[in-house]
Amino acid sequence: MDLWxxxxxxxxxxxxxxxxxxxxxxxxxxxxxLLPLTYGMSPLAGISVLLGIYCGAxxxxxxxxxxxxxxGEASSIMTMFDGYPMAKRGEPERALxxxxxxxxxxxxxxxxxxxxxxxxxxxxxxxxxxxxxxATAALALxxxxxxxxxxxxxxxxxxxxxxxxxxxxxxxxSNEQRFTFGHANLLTGIPLVPVIxxxxxxxxxxxxxxxRHTGLKATMPRPGLSFRAFLEPFHxxxxxxxxxxxxxxxxxxxxxxxxxxxxxxxxxxxxxxxxPERFGQGSPEGxxxxxAANNSNSGGAMGTVLTLGIPGxxxxxxxxxxxxxxxxxxxxxxxxxxxxxxxxxxxxLIWINLAxxxxxxxxxxxxxxxxxxxxxxxxVVILALCFVGAYSVATSFxxxxxxxAAGIFGLVCAWLRIPVIPAALGMVMGDFLESSLRQxxxxxxxSFGIFFERPIAAVxxxxxxxxxxxxxxxxxxxxxxxARWRVGLLRAGATNDLTIGD
Amino acid sequence: MRSTLSATRxxxxxxxLVLVLGALTLFLATPSLISGFDPAKPFFSSPGLFxxxxxxxIVLFGIGELARLVRAGKRALSDEIDVGASRVLIAAAGAxxxxxxILLAIWIGYLAATVLFVAVTALIAGVRTRxxxxxxxxxxxxxxxxxxxxxxxxxPAAALFS
Numbered sequence: 259m260d261l262w263x264x265x266x267x268x269x270x271x272x273x274x275x276x277x278x279x280x281x282x283x284x285x286x287x288x289x290x291x292l293l294p295l296t297y298g299m300s301p302l303a304g305i306s307v308l309l310g311i312y313c314g315a316x317x318x319x320x321x322x323x324x325x326x327x328x329x330g331e332a333s334s335i336m337t338m339f340d341g342y343p344m345a346k347r348g349e350p351e352r353a354l355x356x357x358x359x360x361x362x363x364x365x366x367x368x369x370x371x372x373x374x375x376x377x378x379x380x381x382x383x384x385x386x387x388x389x390x391x392x393a394t395a396a397l398a399l400x401x402x403x404x405x406x407x408x409x410x411x412x413x414x415x416x417x418x419x420x421x422x423x424x425x426x427x428x429x430x431x432s433n434e435q436r437f438t439f440g441h442a443n444l445l446t447g448i449p450l451v452p453v454i455x456x457x458x459x460x461x462x463x464x465x466x467x468x469x470r471h472t473g474l475k476a477t478m479p480r481p482g483l484s485f486r487a488f489l490e491p492f493h494x495x496x497x498x499x500x501x502x503x504x505x506x507x508x509x510x511x512x513x514x515x516x517x518x519x520x521x522x523x524x525x526x527x528x529x530x531x532x533x534p535e536r537f538g539q540g541s542p543e544g545x546x547x548x549x550a551a552n553n554s555n556s557g558g559a560m561g562t563v564l565t566l567g568i569p570g571x572x573x574x575x576x577x578x579x580x581x582x583x584x585x586x587x588x589x590x591x592x593x594x595x596x597x598x599x600x601x602x603x604x605x606x607l608i609w610i611n612l613a614x615x616x617x618x619x620x621x622x623x624x625x626x627x628x629x630x631x632x633x634x635x636x637x638v639v640i641l642a643l644c645f646v647g648a649y650s651v652a653t654s655f656x657x658x659x660x661x662x663a664a665g666i667f668g669l670v671c672a673w674l675r676i677p678v679i680p681a682a683l684g685m686v687m688g689d690f691l692e693s694s695l696r697q698x699x700x701x702x703x704x705s706f707g708i709f710f711e712r713p714i715a716a717v718x719x720x721x722x723x724x725x726x727x728x729x730x731x732x733x734x735x736x737x738x739x740x741a742r743w744r745v746g747l748l749r750a751g752a753t754n755d756l757t758i759g760d
Numbered sequence: 761m762r763s764t765l766s767a768t769r770x771x772x773x774x775x776x777l778v779l780v781l782g783a784l785t786l787f788l789a790t791p792s793l794i795s796g797f798d799p800a801k802p803f804f805s806s807p808g809l810f811x812x813x814x815x816x817x818i819v820l821f822g823i824g825e826l827a828r829l830v831r832a833g834k835r836a837l838s839d840e841i842d843v844g845a846s847r848v849l850i851a852a853a854g855a856x857x858x859x860x861x862i863l864l865a866i867w868i869g870y871l872a873a874t875v876l877f878v879a880v881t882a883l884i885a886g887v888r889t890r891x892x893x894x895x896x897x898x899x900x901x902x903x904x905x906x907x908x909x910x911x912x913x914x915x916p917a918a919a920l921f922s
């Protein structure tokens with residue numbers, strides 16, 4: 259592997275671990291802010307930096323969950339349930355080592371599974387026509403909106419805003435100007451990267467900046483790691499295997515996210531454990547289940563991007579932005595046109611997990627220092643980074659203005675609890691969805707019947723219809739089924755309550 | 761609309777209403793906002809198809825969201841950014857200073873503007889003077905070195921002095 263790629267992996271991994279520990283900022287913010295830095299790099303080096311941040315944050319999030327009962331990421335909540343009690347009873351080294359070791363197994367497994375399965379999936383999706391791609395993209399976007407339970411209408415509205423924003427500028431098919439209002443800057447459209455920097459970076463920085471400072475900061479112990487506990491997950495092969503599989507499969511599904519996979523995996527481990535009563539009181543199985551599922555998400559999520567060209571969440575949407583910036587379009591054709599890049603990403607994922615594990619052996623005792631960073635200072639630094647990041651996209655202050663506008667919009671949405679991730683995904687996916695839809699309708703002469711004539715497209719459309727009518731269908735089904743089945747349905751509903759933002 | 765709506769809920773209603781009305785206006789004005797728009801063209805080859813589809817989604821689901829807000833239905837528990845401990849005025853001042861930062865970068869140059877922006881923003885956020893000034897010096901120096909010398913990002917000369 260190229261030396262620059264290895265260096266990128268190292269930089270991204272360090273940044274990811276720190277981001278996972280830092281209060282208030284997640285991998286989405288870090289990736290949005292650092293995205294412009296990747297422009298000068300080769301596609302693989304650029305993507306490796308961002309993947310390093312993505313995976314490193316999963317590992318870093320476990321540190322604060324275990325030591326100070328503060329999950330850095332939503333997906334680290336389940337780790338806290340058993341990690342913190344174990345650390346509290348005087349075994350922080352064991353808890354951290356269990357978490358890192360399980361994360362490592364999950365990360366490596368999902369990367370290898372992705373490397374083996376992706377070419378087969380790409381071969382299958384390679385048979386897709388415009389109708390199938392349209393239906394797949396529409397289904398993925400619908401999944402994203404459905405993940406916001408109780409906010410479905412708001413999420414769909416924001417998705418519409420993202421899709422519309424993507425249409426501004428010169429239409430690639432007809433060459434007509436759309437919604438440019440005579441402004442030369444708008445001819446090339448609303449730039450994606452400044453919008454992402456604004457929605458995620460500036461909005462979050464303004465919140466951090468305005469956070470009431472109490473002066474009180476949790477003090478974190480500075481433990482090392484235990485080699486014996488590193489091998490402990492292998493004493494629970496069933497839990498480790500099941501959790502890794504759950505994480506990888508859920509990672510493939512758009513918008514479902516790591517939080518749901520860790521929850522499902524945790525409860526499955528408790529259900530099948532010989533000692534379910536120990537869960538929540540420092541059970542090693544609880545930590546293994548949560549962390550193996552958490553980190554195995556990354557491979558699955560990247561699989562969807564690489565084989566279908568469809569991002570499932572904000573982070574993979576931004577990573578997909580790097581592909582597009584470099585003129586590379588993810589999808590089945592990637593494995594034919596640029597196999598070195600596709601397989602390079604799998605190799606990167608494996609190297610990233612190795613690098614993170616090695617770094618954690620050295621860095622863990624010093625990570626405690628990052629928890630004490632003042633949020634307000636962090637906010638100011640992120641704002642300064644956002645400025646130069648948005649400027650360097652096109653060496654223009656126009657990009658900074660767009661980022662500021664998107665930041666204010668994102669902040670207002672955050673105050674009003676309106677989700678912005680669907681808007682970002684809509685913008686990323688807009689071009690692809692529009693060209694696929696117009697191509698499909700041109701083939702069919704304007705008839706939507708084409709979506710029902712092709713079997714795969716018909717199945718995807720049927721799934722969409724069921725998802726849309728499910729709120730009305732569910733009470734009807736409940737009325738028809740026996741009482742003991744209803745309990746199962748209620749439980750499934752409770753599991754579905756975990757949403758992107760949780 | 762019921763008078764019992766809370767101030768936050770009223771702001772939400774107003775915000776969504778603005779989005780819905782804006783989308784509706786753009787939907788209706790689409791033919792005049794696309795150059796060379798030909799109404800006689802089949803709908804599937806029209807450059808207006810996808811924008812109108814997107815705007816229709818905003819209008820339809822925006823109305824759905826308005827109905828939910830007015831009915832004061834179940835409030836979603838999740839949000840993407842935790843704004844619980846943030847202060848509106850400081851955040852608004854931060855946004856205004858960021859806007860000023862753009863103008864300052866044009867007038868007095870990137871480096872001087874960054875020093876000023878970081879120092880003033882940190883002071884407004886309540887950071888101690890000595891810390892704010894130290895951070896301004898370190899952050900500006902680091903960013904300038906990394907981006908201008910490292911990544912060769914070009915910034916225009918200060919308009920005020922040229």
